[in-house]
Amino acid sequence: MNRERLVAALAATFAGLAVLLTLVAVVAEPVALFVAAPFAVVAYLLWYQASGRLVERVYASVEQRARVDERTRQRRTARGRAEADGGRGGFGAGPRRTGQTRRETAGGRQARERQAGGRRAGGGRRQRGRQRRAPRTDTGPSTAEAYSILDLDPSADQSAVRSAYRERVKETHPDRGGNEEEFKRVTAAYERLSE
Incomplete structure (x- = not known):
């Protein structure tokens, strides 16, 4: 039986x-x-x-717990990478200011501006508007490769490039479970096409 x-x-x-x-x-x-x-x-x-309902319920709770543990592990891994990078944040986040007040940060910025004042054009005043970037010296993807990475035609305009980049970043971002190397390739391709 x-x-x-x-x-x-x-x-x-x-x-x-x-x-x-x-x-x-x-x-x-x-x-x-x-x-x-x-x-x-x-x-x-x-x-x-x-x-068989008891077994299904146990398996469902174990799978749910595994998903929560995986998300927690990914967050910890991302946080550890951010701390290893010197406290820099994720995409577009800029540096993190831990343990500093606004006054300390502003004072440090003013001191750096005074030190760099003689080297700036215009006697230390900040220039308004967009500054020119230096030409690329790294070996990123070619323009044709960049269009291929973003799945675009070479005749695509900047708005199409931007929207394709945003979609690809959603898929490949490491914080969303994507591949970090693929994310870097997508970012490099976008930088190449937005020059």
């Missing part, structure tokens, strides 16, 4: 005893109802096991 049949037979037996004791409680002795209740609970639990 297999295990499911045995458990189902036990559940039926306990259910029968619970029904019999309930009838005895109604007809003759109400105290028998207190004895019938545990038999009914045991019958339900045995039926729940025999139907």
